[in-house]
Amino acid sequence: MLTTFIPLGVTLVAAPLVPGLINKTKAAFAGRQGPPLFQLYFDLLKLLNKGAVYSRVTTWIFRAGPIVSLASVIVAALFVPVAGTASLSFSGDIIAFAYLLGLGRFFTVLAALDTGSSFEGMGASREVTFAMFAEPTLFIIFVILARVTGSLSLSSMLTQAPLVGTPSMAGLLALVVFSLFIVCLAENSRIPVDDPATHLELTMIHEVMVLDHGGPDLAFILYGASIKLFVMVAMLAHLVFPMPDGSPVQSGLVFGSLMALITIVIGIVESAMARLRMVRVPRLLMAACMIACFGMIISLR
Amino acid sequence: MEHVTQLLLILVILANLFVLGSHPLGACIRAVAFQGIALGLLPLSLHPEERSIHLFVIALGMVGLKGFVIPGLLFRAIRDAAIRKEQEPLIGFNTGLFLGAILVGLGFGIAGKLPLPPHTGSSMVVPVALSTVMMGLLVIVTRAKILSQALGYLILENGIYTFGLILAAGLPGLIEMGVLLDIFAGIFIMGTVIEHIHREFGSISAHKLVNLRE
Amino acid sequence: MTILLLLLLIPVVLAGVSLAIRSDVWRPWMLVIAAVLHASLVANLWVSDAWPSIGTWLSLDPAGKVVLSLISALFLAASVYAVGYLHRRLERPNRTFVTSLLFFLSATSVVAFSQHFGLLWVALEATTLASAPLLYFNHNSRSLEATWKYLLICSVGIALALLGTFFLAVAETFQGPVESALLLPAMLPRAGSLSVPWLHAAFIFLLVGYGTKMGLAPMHTWKPDAYGEAPGLVGFLLSGVLTSCAFLALVRLTQVCQAAGQMDFARPLFILLGLLSMGVAAVFMLGQTDYKRMLAYSSVEHMGILTLGLGLGGLATYGAWLHMVNNGLAKGVLFLMAGNIHRHYRTKTASEVHGVLHRLPWSGALFMAGFIAITGSPPFGLFMSEFTILRGAIGNGHWGIVAGYLGCLAVIFIGMARIVVPMVFGEPPNDAAASGPKDSFLTTFTPLVLLAAVLVLGLYIPSWLDRALLAAAQLVGGLR
Amino acid sequence: MTFLGLSLLMVFLGGVLVFLPGLSRRAASLTHTVLVLAGCGVGLVPAWQALAGQTLSSVLVSWSVPGGQIELGIDALSGLFLLLHFVVSAAAVLFGSSYFEPYEEERSLKSVRFFLSGFIIAIALVFTAQNAVLFLVAWEMMALAGFFLVAFEGHERQVRRAALLYFVATHLGTLCLFVVFGVLGMRAGSFAFAQMAGHPALLAASTPIFVLALLGFGSKAGFVPLHIWLPEAHPAAPSPVSALMSGVMIKTGIYGLLRVLGLFAQPPAWWGLTLGAIGMCSGILGIVWALAQSDVKRFLAYSSIENVGIITLGIGIGYLGVSFHNPLIALFGLAGTLWHVVNHGLFKSALFLGAGSVLHATGSRDMNQQGGLFTRMPLTGCCVLMASMAICGLPPFNGFISEWLIYSGAFHLGQRQELYLFVGAPVLALIGALAVACFSNAFGAQFLGVARTERASAAKESDWRMLLPMGALTGACLMIGLVPGRCFPALGRAAAAAAPLSQMDVLGAIGDGGPLLSNIGLLSGAFLFLATFLFLMRQGILAGKDVAQSSTWGCGYSLVSARAQYTASSFAQFPVSLFRSLVDRRVESDRPKGYFPTGARFRSSAPDLILNRVVSPLVERSLAWMSTFRRLQHGKVQLYLLYMFVFMVALLFWKL
Incomplete structure (x- = not known):
């Protein structure tokens, strides 16, 4: 029974590496040395050892926000395959995956509104608006994969996708990966949609919602964000190149290199582009949605 | 007796045209009275062979009622309303006459559609009756004074009565009397209402009676 | 035989007596006495299941029996209300009012019994003349104008009906003189030998003539003026009793057509008139501002429904008969309540009347319930009859008629709701009207009984009434 | 099925006993609440049994209405809806007993309680009626009771307008249902749902029935173009009533739709x-x-x-x-x-x-x-x-x-x-x-x-x-x-x-x-x-540490007012x-003007888009068009007679 949870264990352990690698690539592009790869681990340890400061205005919902968002992401990570196998998979778990992410987002927004500050309200409103485009795109991708692989469980969808084999699938693969990549950037508030490293409250989206969290709560939030990023990148990895079904060590190596490759691509995108204007972000997400629909039409032939 | 019936029927049509074309209200009432008398005598000429008392009584009643009692009522109403001068119809006289002619044609047209009942005195009765009915309606529609509208109603009744003559035998006396009684009561109530209107509105012109509308 | 004589003579005798009575306070009780006697005699007819007749002209048949009992019931309710009403209106002498009401009762009873077309015409003309003074009770210029228009239009209409009766007589005697012409029981067996063109002409004239009495469009123009200006009580009697008598005349006409096999000539005419009346009522109801005129158009609509039911035949005829009974009862509630509201608020424009529920709780509730009943909502009887007529229309596949029928019902519901709901609910205007006469037992008890009757008819049709309606419907080719 | 009868009786008693003269206000509220709760409780039993798969015998009473038959039966589908209905009604009535208390002084609540019980009974009848005529009667009585409940605060103009809109919308919907059940009844020969189910003759008229059923039930359920009454009626009704309407009454539309469409094989x-x-x-x-x-x-x-x-x-x-x-x-x-x-x-x-x-x-x-x-x-x-x-x-x-x-x-x-x-x-x-x-x-x-x-x-x-x-x-x-x-x-x-x-x-x-x-x-x-x-x-981690309270981070601006939220x-x-x-979306606002703005308002x-952009202009235009006809009643009696005369001549020439 224990072996089934290895993929979850790998995810939990390796998740903070991904933001580290992204910051490393951005530093390399900027010609500076940048923080060490394991910087996030050290931050998490530091935060866990701190006390906490809560605003007088807030209720227990503010304290429950980080806990629920982390728990929901961890349970969602159960379904995502790591190196070909997932901890838990049943037909229809894609819906559970999406709605668990929704649950995390719901409680983060409530925690933001609880503080009663206008910045957090602004961030919450933007977060919820962008989610309105990301979710349908995600579901169109799931429908495409369900049509192609004939199954409704996330792990079998991603692993058995005969994408590379047939020529027509190459076009479909490109469309699906591209739209999923944009959704990943939007969900994890990376550069084109939101700048994780900004300090100007008016421009933030995700960061401003967690302004008032400190100490262990902030640790939970950062850790949850990194797991979510790891999970999305893992999905992309499985789509880009199907895992060889040889020994676990071999598929593990392939999976690790793919993850690193995609993370570096994210880093490159972040260093090459600036953040889009707030009005343009819905257009980008709408473009992702149209691309997915186009992929859907192609998959029908 | 055929030509006597023709004569009386022509008299009825003439009375109609006279009312349509003439100004003074008094003259119109007299014309309608003559029409009533002519109609009263018509059954005698239509069915000469029947010498039954029943026919005489009805004829006498008709002549008395239509010739003298009802015109008397109308004259009394005029005297109270103190209007002697002629009535201004809504449409000019010649158009009135022209319409009258059209209606006579219409009456004959409709009568033509209906097969002639075998044992009527003459073929003229049905068309004359129908055109008198239509003329009566025309008088009501085109006159401004409500008294002349009552007059038009009277002409209408005369028209219907001429038609009733065809089946003089068929219709039992009691019903005949009932019809006469109802017509008389109708005119009587109309007369009283006209008096009230005169007292209430100060005139009996129909233009005053338009404030009940949507 | 004696019951029939009594039924006809009692009102006349009491009319004479009430002429003699000088005090305005005691005279209205004459009405109640006449109504109670009349009702007890009719009840006796039902209990002993007797079919009295005098000679061949006056005899009772199923159709006449239903109409007679409806007349008697409605007159009983009206008389009880009239006592309360006239005691409140002592400033108006009610001598002519009470006597003409009693003449009205006897005339309508004659209509119910008459089997002879001529006698039927005389009786209907008598009802017109008897009801003219009733309209003029308020003695102001508007009611005078309404009376004049009522008299003129109805007299012309009835005159055309007389012409139609003569046409019918000619149609009958076309082959040669026959004994007892125009007598229904004699005419029906030999209806085959009627001359068809004359019968058609007679049908058209009688339809237009009695249609005027019934208030079918386009001969309905007198109705809004007459009901708008008459007191609520008179409006109720005209819309409940007089229209039923005119409907009976049309039924007699249909009997003749049925026997002569000319129903496919008559059906389109009935349906045309029915739908035209409902359409006109719908159009005129929408922008209506005066709630009494609204009830007049509602009466035009329901007459349209009756004629439509008669025209559709089969199941719809039974529905039409049931609808006649329901309509009479429901109209009672609405007109009497409109009378109460009018006297309290002293205005007829609906927009100036608000909060009737607060000011006159009983009248407001009954007015609202009456509105719900008259627009054919289920718990009340009108839904059953309208649904039966609809089933009749669906049965013989007239989709156009179904659409027109339901379209008019919908528009009329919207029109009436826009008038009644703001009147019943809302804040009452707190001006001097607050001092108007309040609800009293006499002015609200009878409408309550009528409403209860409509409610019972909606939920449970007693078997004796069901048999009577079926017998009446079978006269004109109806079935359950 | 006797349980169902018993529960409806108790709910009915709850509504009627309120009118007993001697009852004080508190006693009336208590009897009403207790009786209706008990009625709902008892009603849950047959619903639960039907859902659990037992087939319950149906009640059959002869009803002397043309075509009608009082036939109540609960199958799994009705059981489900009934279960929901009785649970939500119990909650709403209990909530109502304390919600209506502030209204107690200024007006008598007898009518509201009576119509509330009527509403609950009518909905229960809708779910269990197995005969089309009984279904229609229950359907409209539900609409009627709903109307009086919505018009509870009828003195306000807005509430009256909402109640009127609700009443007209439900009535129009019911007219469509008249035709649906009329056609079903005539083709299947009887109005009982059992006879109608899978009847071969229904196929021919399936399209009109489907469209009209959509219109009729859709207007009650709130499909978009027909929903215009819903956002007006729910805010106007008192909260327990809107809970009952939104929770259960809307579902009668869904139930009706499933029942009618289920008739087609x-x-x-x-x-x-x-x-x-x-x-x-x-x-x-x-x-x-x-x-x-x-x-x-x-x-x-x-x-x-x-x-x-x-x-x-x-x-x-x-x-x-x-x-x-x-x-x-x-x-x-x-x-x-x-x-x-x-x-x-x-x-x-x-x-x-x-x-x-x-x-x-x-x-x-x-x-x-x-x-x-x-x-x-x-x-x-x-x-x-x-x-x-x-x-x-x-x-x-x-x-x-x-x-x-x-x-x-x-x-x-x-x-x-x-x-x-x-x-x-x-x-x-x-x-x-x-x-x-x-x-x-x-x-x-x-x-x-x-x-x-x-x-x-x-x-x-x-x-x-x-x-x-x-x-x-x-x-x-x-x-x-x-x-x-x-x-x-x-x-x-x-x-x-x-x-x-x-x-x-x-x-x-x-x-x-x-x-x-x-x-x-x-x-x-x-x-x-x-x-x-x-x-x-986290509790463990924070056990040793100090947990402080402070104000929310306002980017350094300390005087944050509640209106900045x-x-x-x-x-x-x-x-x-x-x-x-x-x-x-309509916005009325006057922006702050000048350098030292005195005030601003937003x-x-x-x-509702459909109501304001589609329905109201349509109604206004049709009213205007209709009123052009009203000039026909202009008061001149001669022209009235002319109408009659022309009509008669037309008939003569057309039909003679």
């Missing part, structure tokens, strides 16, 4: 597609309009339209499954639909009762004037939070279960060849995301942050008679969310009764549907376990601006 495929299309556009439009509202009850009314959209989408998927002979899709679609009907009944009535409790405490329905109520009304806050999470379909609650079923039906449908079938899942996802936006906004604006007005800050928690029903309803939501596996067979039976599925393949589909649902139950359990574990971990309108301004063409409202 072979439903054509385009039925499913039309239902799906209507469902999708009702869902999206409903939730977009909800987002733009600032009045909480109007917001909940629009959210009901959205949920009805989801339900209809489920019916569409179910019927597509039936016409494609795929029992799995059919079962998922229909079971998901029926489950969402029950779920929506539970959490929507809880939300309305929550709104009622807030209205009771603060006296205002405008979300922009509330704020910070969670600290003052914690229990109401918890119930509304749980209900909001349930309505958004978030995992530990029951909303997720029913949406999961509809999703899997949509996905299975998406795997078929036809292009247009893939749209179901993404549209449902968009609706879900919008729902998260709406309800986080609504809950945040009302309960979180700082109180924006002194009335909000003076709010007090409601008494137990308001909290108990809310708590029970949200508890039921959580219960269903955690153990869905056990409820699924009952839902399967109800779905089988709703659609023409053969018994055999239904059991097969239930077989493999069951374990999937138990997985989800496990999932929710795992999530809750993990959340408590993390909570304990994001209100419901400002939160919704950005998402609503993306749907500009769909939302008729007021935004979102009246």
Whole structure:
């Protein structure tokens, strides 16, 4: 029974590496040395050892926000395959995956509104608006994969996708990966949609919602964000190149290199582009949605 | 007796045209009275062979009622309303006459559609009756004074009565009397209402009676 | 035989007596006495299941029996209300009012019994003349104008009906003189030998003539003026009793057509008139501002429904008969309540009347319930009859008629709701009207009984009434 | 079935005994509440038995109305709806007993209590009537009782207008039903549903019946073009009544639709597609309009339209499954639909009762004037939070279960060849995301942050008679969310009764549907376990440390006033601006002028798009056109006679 949870264990352990690698690539592009790869681990340890400061205005919902968002992401990570196998998979778990992410987002927004500050309200409103485009795109991708692989469980969808084999699938693969990549950037508030490293409250989206969290709560939030990023990148990895079904060590190596490759691509995108204007972000997400629909039409032939 | 019936029927049509074309209200009432008398005598000429008392009584009643009692009522109403001068119809006289002619044609047209009942005195009765009915309606529609509208109603009744003559035998006396009684009561109530209107509105012109509308 | 004589003579005798009575306070009780006697005699007819007749002209048949009992019931309710009403209106002498009401009762009873077309015409003309003074009770210029228009239009209409009766007589005697012409029981067996063109002409004239009495469009123009200006009580009697008598005349006409096999000539005419009346009522109801005129158009609509039911035949005829009974009862509630509201608020424009529920709780509730009943909502009887007529229309596949029928019902519901709901609910205007006469037992008890009757008819049709309606419907080719 | 009779009798007594002269106000309220609660309790028994699969004998009483027959019977489908009905009615009446107390002084509540009982009885009759005429009578009596309840505060012009709109809309809908049942009755020869089911003669008239049934039941259920009365009637009605209307009365439309469409043995495929299309556009439009509202009850009314959209989408998927002979899709679609009907009944009535409790405490329905109520009304806050999470379909609650079923039906449908079938899942996802936006906004604006007005800050928690029903309803939501596996067979039976599925393949589909649902139950359990574990971990970590209190981070600006917070309108301004063409958003504001602005004012409202842009102009134009005809009644008696004369001559020439 224990072996089934290895993929979850790998995810939990390796998740903070991904933001580290992204910051490393951005530093390399900027010609500076940048923080060490394991910087996030050290931050998490530091935060866990701190006390906490809560605003007088807030209720227990503010304290429950980080806990629920982390728990929901961890349970969602159960379904995502790591190196070909997932901890838990049943037909229809894609819906559970999406709605668990929704649950995390719901409680983060409530925690933001609880503080009663206008910045957090602004961030919450933007977060919820962008989610309105990301979710349908995600579901169109799931429908495409369900049509192609004939199954409704996330792990079998991603692993058995005969994408590379047939020529027509190459076009479909490109469309699906591209739209999923944009959704990943939007969900994890990376550069084109939101700048994780900004300090100007008016421009933030995700960061401003967690302004008032400190100490262990902030640790939970950062850790949850990194797991979510790891999970999305893992999905992309499985789509880009199907895992060889040889020994676990071999598929593990392939999976690790793919993850690193995609993370570096994210880093490159972040260093090459600036953040889009707030009005343009819905257009980008709408473009992702149209691309997915186009992929859907192609998959029908 | 055929030509006597023709004569009386022509008299009825003439009375109609006279009312349509003439100004003074008094003259119109007299014309309608003559029409009533002519109609009263018509059954005698239509069915000469029947010498039954029943026919005489009805004829006498008709002549008395239509010739003298009802015109008397109308004259009394005029005297109270103190209007002697002629009535201004809504449409000019010649158009009135022209319409009258059209209606006579219409009456004959409709009568033509209906097969002639075998044992009527003459073929003229049905068309004359129908055109008198239509003329009566025309008088009501085109006159401004409500008294002349009552007059038009009277002409209408005369028209219907001429038609009733065809089946003089068929219709039992009691019903005949009932019809006469109802017509008389109708005119009587109309007369009283006209008096009230005169007292209430100060005139009996129909233009005053338009404030009940949507 | 004696019951029939009594039924006809009692009102006349009491009319004479009430002429003699000088005090305005005691005279209205004459009405109640006449109504109670009349009702007890009719009840006796039902209990002993007797079919009295005098000679061949006056005899009772199923159709006449239903109409007679409806007349008697409605007159009983009206008389009880009239006592309360006239005691409140002592400033108006009610001598002519009470006597003409009693003449009205006897005339309508004659209509119910008459089997002879001529006698039927005389009786209907008598009802017109008897009801003219009733309209003029308020003695102001508007009611005078309404009376004049009522008299003129109805007299012309009835005159055309007389012409139609003569046409019918000619149609009958076309082959040669026959004994007892125009007598229904004699005419029906030999209806085959009627001359068809004359019968058609007679049908058209009688339809237009009695249609005027019934208030079918386009001969309905007198109705809004007459009901708008008459007191609520008179409006109720005209819309409940007089229209039923005119409907009976049309039924007699249909009997003749049925026997002569000319129903496919008559059906389109009935349906045309029915739908035209409902359409006109719908159009005129929408922008209506005066709630009494609204009830007049509602009466035009329901007459349209009756004629439509008669025209559709089969199941719809039974529905039409049931609808006649329901309509009479429901109209009672609405007109009497409109009378109460009018006297309290002293205005007829609906927009100036608000909060009737607060000011006159009983009248407001009954007015609202009456509105719900008259627009054919289920718990009340009108839904059953309208649904039966609809089933009749669906049965013989007239989709156009179904659409027109339901379209008019919908528009009329919207029109009436826009008038009644703001009147019943809302804040009452707190001006001097607050001092108007309040609800009293006499002015609200009878409408309550009528409403209860409509409610019972909606939920449970007693078997004796069901048999009577079926017998009446079978006269004109109806079935359950 | 005697239980059903007994329960209806008790509810009826509850309504009538109120009129006893001797009764004091408190005694009247007590008798009414106790009797109706007991009636609902007793009514639950037959519903539960029918759902558990027992076939109950139907009551047959001869009724001397033409074509009518009093026939009451409960099959699995009626059992499900009855169960929901009695649960929500009990909660609403208990809530009402304390909600109506402030109205006690100024007016007598006899009529409201009578009509409330009448309303409950009529709905129960609608669900159990097996004869078309009885169904119609119960249907209209429900509409009537609803009208009088909506017009409870009839003295206000706005409430009167809403009641009138509601009454006209239901009546027009009923007219369509007249034709539907008229045609069914005439073709099948009898008005009993049993005889009508699968009758061969019905096929010929299936299209008109389908369209008219859509119009008739759709206007009651609230499909988008016919929904115009819903956002007006619910805010006007008192809260317990709007809970009952939104939770149960709307479902009578769905029940009727399922019952009538279930009569046809072979439903054509385009039925499913039309239902799906209507469902999708009702869902999206409903939730977009909800987002733009600032009045909480109007917001909940629009959210009901959205949920009805989801339900209809489920019916569409179910019927597509039936016409494609795929029992799995059919079962998922229909079971998901029926489950969402029950779920929506539970959490929507809880939300309305929550709104009622807030209205009771603060006296205002405008979300922009509330704020910070969670600290003052914690229990109401918890119930509304749980209900909001349930309505958004978030995992530990029951909303997720029913949406999961509809999703899997949509996905299975998406795997078929036809292009247009893939749209179901993404549209449902968009609706879900919008729902998260709406309800986080609504809950945040009302309960979180700082109180924006002194009335909000003076709010007090409601008494137990308001909290108990809310708590029970949200508890039921959580219960269903955690153990869905056990409820699924009952839902399967109800779905089988709703659609023409053969018994055999239904059991097969239930077989493999069951374990999937138990997985989800496990999932929710795992999530809750993990959340408590993390909570304990954090408690452990913070045990030693110091936990301080300070003010929220205001970027250094310390004098933050409560009005600086994001209100419901400002939160919704950005998402609503993306749907500009769909939302008729009216803003009245005078901006601060000059260098030292004295004051500024901003007021935004979102009246109903269809009502203001389509229906009102249409009604005005038709009224104007009709009034041109009214000039015909101009008062000149001569012309009246001319009409008669011309008509007669025309008849003579036409027919002679």
